[in-house]
Amino acid sequence: MQRLKGLGRGLPLYGALLILPAIILMVLHGWGLYRAFEVENAAIPLRAENHRLRLAELLHERFSLFIDREQRRAYYEYGEMFSPNETVTGDLVLLPSPLLQESAPTPLEAWFQADLSPASADNDLELIPNGARPGSDTNSRPQLEAALADLIGRRNPRLALPGALANGEFDTFEIPMITAAVHADRARHEACLRTCLPVMQGRFIEVSMTRFRLYLFRDSGGNLRLAALRHVVPGGVLPDVHLELPKGGRCMDALRDGFDFVQGVFIDPTWVLGALPTELSTLVFDKDAHLAVGQAARSPAAKGELKKTLDLFTLFDIERDDDLVEARVNLAIFTDATAPEARFHASIGRFGAVALMLILSLSTGLFLLAANVRQKLEQARRTENFVAAVTHELRTPLASIRLHGEMLQDGIPATPEARDEYYRRILGETERLTLLVENVLEKSRLDREKKGSAPGDLSALVERLEFELRSHGAHLPGAADDLTFDLAKGLPQVSLNVDALNGILRNLIGNARKYAPASGEQIVVRTRREGREVVLEVLDRGPGVAKEEEERIFEAFYRIGDEATREKPGTGLGLHLVKLHADAMGAKVVYRDREGGGSAFCVLFQPVG
Numbered sequence: 001m002q003r004l005k006g007l008g009r010g011l012p013l014y015g016a017l018l019i020l021p022a023i024i025l026m027v028l029h030g031w032g033l034y035r036a037f038e039v040e041n042a043a044i045p046l047r048a049e050n051h052r053l054r055l056a057e058l059l060h061e062r063f064s065l066f067i068d069r070e071q072r073r074a075y076y077e078y079g080e081m082f083s084p085n086e087t088v089t090g091d092l093v094l095l096p097s098p099l100l101q102e103s104a105p106t107p108l109e110a111w112f113q114a115d116l117s118p119a120s121a122d123n124d125l126e127l128i129p130n131g132a133r134p135g136s137d138t139n140s141r142p143q144l145e146a147a148l149a150d151l152i153g154r155r156n157p158r159l160a161l162p163g164a165l166a167n168g169e170f171d172t173f174e175i176p177m178i179t180a181a182v183h184a185d186r187a188r189h190e191a192c193l194r195t196c197l198p199v200m201q202g203r204f205i206e207v208s209m210t211r212f213r214l215y216l217f218r219d220s221g222g223n224l225r226l227a228a229l230r231h232v233v234p235g236g237v238l239p240d241v242h243l244e245l246p247k248g249g250r251c252m253d254a255l256r257d258g259f260d261f262v263q264g265v266f267i268d269p270t271w272v273l274g275a276l277p278t279e280l281s282t283l284v285f286d287k288d289a290h291l292a293v294g295q296a297a298r299s300p301a302a303k304g305e306l307k308k309t310l311d312l313f314t315l316f317d318i319e320r321d322d323d324l325v326e327a328r329v330n331l332a333i334f335t336d337a338t339a340p341e342a343r344f345h346a347s348i349g350r351f352g353a354v355a356l357m358l359i360l361s362l363s364t365g366l367f368l369l370a371a372n373v374r375q376k377l378e379q380a381r382r383t384e385n386f387v388a389a390v391t392h393e394l395r396t397p398l399a400s401i402r403l404h405g406e407m408l409q410d411g412i413p414a415t416p417e418a419r420d421e422y423y424r425r426i427l428g429e430t431e432r433l434t435l436l437v438e439n440v441l442e443k444s445r446l447d448r449e450k451k452g453s454a455p456g457d458l459s460a461l462v463e464r465l466e467f468e469l470r471s472h473g474a475h476l477p478g479a480a481d482d483l484t485f486d487l488a489k490g491l492p493q494v495s496l497n498v499d500a501l502n503g504i505l506r507n508l509i510g511n512a513r514k515y516a517p518a519s520g521e522q523i524v525v526r527t528r529r530e531g532r533e534v535v536l537e538v539l540d541r542g543p544g545v546a547k548e549e550e551e552r553i554f555e556a557f558y559r560i561g562d563e564a565t566r567e568k569p570g571t572g573l574g575l576h577l578v579k580l581h582a583d584a585m586g587a588k589v590v591y592r593d594r595e596g597g598g599s600a601f602c603v604l605f606q607p608v609g
Contacts, residue, residue, distance in 0.1 A: 019362050026355045033351060037344035041337075044306060048335040051289050052308040055333065056315055058280045063272070063316055066107070067212050067228060070265055075209055075232045076175075076183040078113040078263045080126065083182040090201070092178070092194045094187055099128045107271035109133060110144045113263040114152050115186075117254065124186070125149060138223045144266060147219040151227055152262070170210040172235040177203040177255070184254030192251035205255070206235030216269065216313070216320035226269040226318070232261040273312060277331050288339040297332035304338040397429035453585045455608045456496040458534055459487040459527045465502055469509060469525075482513065486526040492607035494534050500581035504589075505538070507574040508601050512540035516598070534605040541598035550591050554579040578603075 076082045081094045099111050108130050115124035127145050177200040182193060212228040219225050234255075274293045281291040292299065301307035310331040313320060404422045413419040462485070470483055505525065512523045524539040545553055554575050578601070582589040587605045594600040 019359070019366070022358060022362060026351075026358070030348070030351060030355075033344065033347050037340055037347075040340040044335060044337050044340065047286070048289070048306045048308050048333065051285055051333050051335065052310055054284045055277065055281060055291075055331075056310055058284060059277060059310075059312070060315060062276065062280065070108075070228065071212055071230070075207065075261070075263060076179055078111055078126070078128075078261075079183050079186050080128070081182065081187040083179050083187075090197075092182075092190070092197050094182065094190070097128065100131075102130060103132045106130065106132065107268040107276075109139055109266040109268055110148075111263075111265050112144075112148045113261050114148070116260040116262055117258065125152065126186070138221070143221060143223070146221065147223065147225050147266065150219045151215070151217065151225070170208045170231075172206055172208045174204045174206050176200075177205050180205050180207060181252060181255055184259045185251045189251040196252055208233050208235040212264070214316055214318040216318050216324060218321070218324065224269050226267045226272060227264050228267060229262055229264040232259070232263060234258055272316070277310075277312070281333075285333075288336045290334055292332040292334060297330055299332070301334060304336065306335040306337050308333040308335070397433050400429045401426050453495040453497040453500070455493040458491055458494055458496065458501075458536060458605065459489060461496055461498060461501055462487055462505070462525065462527060462536070465498075465505060468502070469505055482523050483509065484522040484524045486524060486528075488526075488528045491527060491529055491534050494605035495586050495608055496605075497581075497585055500584050501536075504536070504578050504581045504603060507578050508538035511574050511601075512538060512542060512599070515542035516540040530604075532607065534607060536603040536605070537600055539594050539598060539600045541594070541596075544593055544597065544599050545591055553591065554589065575601075 077097050077099055080097050080100070082097060084093055084095065110127055110129045112125065112127045114126070125145065125148055127141070127148055129139070129141055129144060133139065178193075178197065181196070181200060185193065187193070210231045212230050215227050215229060217225055217227070277293060278291060281289075285291065297309070310333065312318070312331060404426050407413065408419065408422055413422055466483075466485055509523060509525070516523065521541045524537070526537045526539065528535050528537070579589050582603050585605070587603050589601065589603050592600040592602055
């Protein structure tokens, strides 16, 4: 008992030691979430700029790879026919351009070249569409040829050549004269080339080729075109071979007079200005950023967004006509500046829910522990009261039996009437001890096993037990005449057990005799019907039970008051045994205040069938 009391006093300290560290950890974790949010929120401008720089880096890298691949392509492959660098047989060999067999699906729409030399008045345009790209109304061969003619006519590529050569934006390399002659003549005078072949064998010439420059324009059909252009010109003084050439060797005029070819490719502008940036943005951006192209890129940033722009024309050094609307179209990177706050609130919400569950769990555990301790303390108190009551209940009758036995032994009662009174008192105290022992044994038995019951008439069974109930406690003054039975007829059958019913009535009547005034009204045993239920009542005019005690009077060993100051005998088992007997028969026992004062203990039975 003392250990339980010590545990009860230590519960507040235990609760503090259990809950306080959890609260501290939750506060520290919440502070960590807030600090992480502040850091992430402060880094939003830097993240947005990193998105822009990283996207620009990837775009430049991917597009440069594409352009460099075309830059490394041999210039003479742009003609429909070319001659290999070496001939095994010593005869002229003409092969179709590899571009005619190009099959890789790329954003490249077509290859083209134009002869800008003075001898070529009509520019001699040549175009090879990319066979790997499906044809369309805007990319059919006639449309592409018209776009090429429009490009050469409006761009006047000759204007860019001197500056490019002066700035060193060109590559110079040496190729066989045969290869250069076939390309410059575009294989139009095959017989002449064969005649001049002995003179050209073993000789080389230098060729200069500028870097690709990008140009965006709108053709006469209104289609947006992106072209990459380069110049191919002689790289030095040509060998003086005209004296050795046969008469009529016109195939060598281009080499003799100097050549100037503009070569290039048409590139799908929607790939450069839209598809490529969109594809690469998925590799660069996090979930808070998205890319806008075209018209959407010119939209202002919405509330809570941070906008960064990227000028593809500057990034790729694309020249364009001044009247193009697309010249003002940049990529726009929108970063959601409210996302970190939303994630913070979501994290705080989840953390708050977990924290609340933790606090509720700890509080519930502490509450259950406290309730268990209180229950154990109450049980210990009741057990202590029971031990005190049993000790008192045993000591009092034993002392009385011993006293009257010694007086009988010493012959103190002088008359037969006095001796009979002593014997009656000894018998009454013995019966009191017997009842005490039987109650304890009956509780143990009822806790272990339940008695069977069968349908029966409640009033008839109570009537059968009337004589036994009147004779029980007959040693008490007026005990045989303090009962009144009011038994209703024609009640529905209920589930009954004669021993259980006898135990209920004996304990309820004994309880009424204990607490009701000796000179008061009769104790009433009544059966009646209340709604659908059949009711057995034991009514007295005792002091009754306080409202706060009504639910506890049927607990084992529970007695109102303290054993040290209680005047009424008992062990706190009687009403508990009534409840156990009622439960065994499927009935329910309740306490009610009796009208006019006193107590009414009611056993409620449910009809069977």
